[in-house]
């Protein structure tokens with residue numbers, strides 16, 4: 356059995372093997388542990404991590420404590436250990452690609468930092484932030500829970516090495532811009548002197564070109580290298596633009612080395628961005644990479660209710676529910692649907708009822724009623740993974756064929772009304788337990804494997820549209 360003071364390194368090794376590197380780096384690595392007379396005290400650096408550990412990992416850590424050191428109670432606390440914390444293995448090998456911070460970055464006393472920030476601080480206008488994109492106006496659900504928790508940590512403590520850079524990715528209209536601007540607005544509220552800049556990647560490209568043309572490049576460089584917080588949206592627009600990528604590479608390095616926060620959004624995760632230099636791609640993953648997934652039904656209802664409330668629009672719950680059931684693609688479309696309903700109600704001088712919604716959203720509803728067929732799913736998945744359509748029905752079991760087939764089964768379960776035996780039939784007469792197994796496997800992989808999560812979400816949106 357492990358000694359009490361060896362518990363944490365042993366526990367870390369086990370958790371590292373069990374969790375995805377993202378989960379491990381985000382939630383477990385920031386913890387510190389201390390053995391005392393009563394058992395083990397675990398310290399979370401802030402309340403977001405504390406809550407997340409409590410909800411998701413404490414049970415497992417307690418199990419490991421029983422297994423590794425016997426009946427040692429584990430207590431979760433906020434803050435840092437009073438004495439020297441338990442040893443942590445020198446290199447966990449898990450996503451530890453990031454170099455140690457330069458002394459200049461890590462040792463800046465916070466007062467000095469504040470003073471430096473003060474000297475260069477800007478106005479809210481110069482940040483280019485939309486003040487209405489805040490954490491308060493951002494509805495939370497399964498799809499953005501993790502991203503939001505991480506964003507709030509960064510907003511409280513920008514520049515923290517574990518979360519720098521923050522790379523947020525997900526499909527269109529899912530709230531990436533809103534989320535990162537919420538960080539910017541929070542930092543600005545806390546420190547109006549901080550030099551913050553939100554910029555869309557396309558605009559950054561244009562600014563670089565303009566700076567060249569006007570021979571104002573040094574100024575451009577000085578400005579970007581001196582920021583405290585850079586928020587850059589839709590970084591996929593840098594693809595194929597070598598000069599921009601080079602300049603961004605220098606700005607990125609200067610900021611990260613200076614302990615300044617960089618936040619990016621993208622429509623895909625780093626490794627999947629085409630036409631982006633390898634050295635940038637690898638840097639994008641140095642800190643934290645989080646995905647925003649499409650909102651589930653309850654979250655879509657909550658978003659509609661919140662938007663209606665913000666605009667003093669009377670929207671009954673069943674009506675919101677109906678809209679949310681029928682507009683599933685993304686939040687922007689959901690907002691668009693609500694705007695249409697409101698305009699229609701004003702125009703016809705009626706209250707917002709179910710009948711009115713059906714009339715106002717006639718074409719959206721008609722498009723939504725077109726059922727996705729298993730044939731369409733099999734064809735789309737086969738094309739996506741570049742396998743033969745006939746392999747959807749074949750008995751071949753090699754991974755590169757069986758996995759896409761499982762993906763197609765899971766999509767058929769999600770997008771059609773077919774029963775498991777019916778789906779099995781459509782895949783070469785397979786048993787319903789095979790379909791069930793496929794759905795479970797793919798669901799698990801989606802939460803642990805970013806490649807799978809991305810493939811699945813892409814296929815979902817291809818089929819829905």
Ligand SMILES: Nc1ncnc2c1ncn2[C@@H]1O[C@H](COP(=O)(O)OP(=O)(O)OP(=O)(O)O)[C@@H](O)[C@H]1O
Pocket residue numbers: 492493494495499525526527528529530531532533534589622658686687690
């Ligand atoms: N969880 C949410 N709660 C409230 N509003 C949301 C939420 N998610 C998105 N929205 C709203 O939906 C709209 C689209 O969001 P946003 O522009 O942030 O999406 P995006 O992911 O950046 O899209 P794109 O990929 O097109 O840049 C915005 O008005 C935003 O406020």
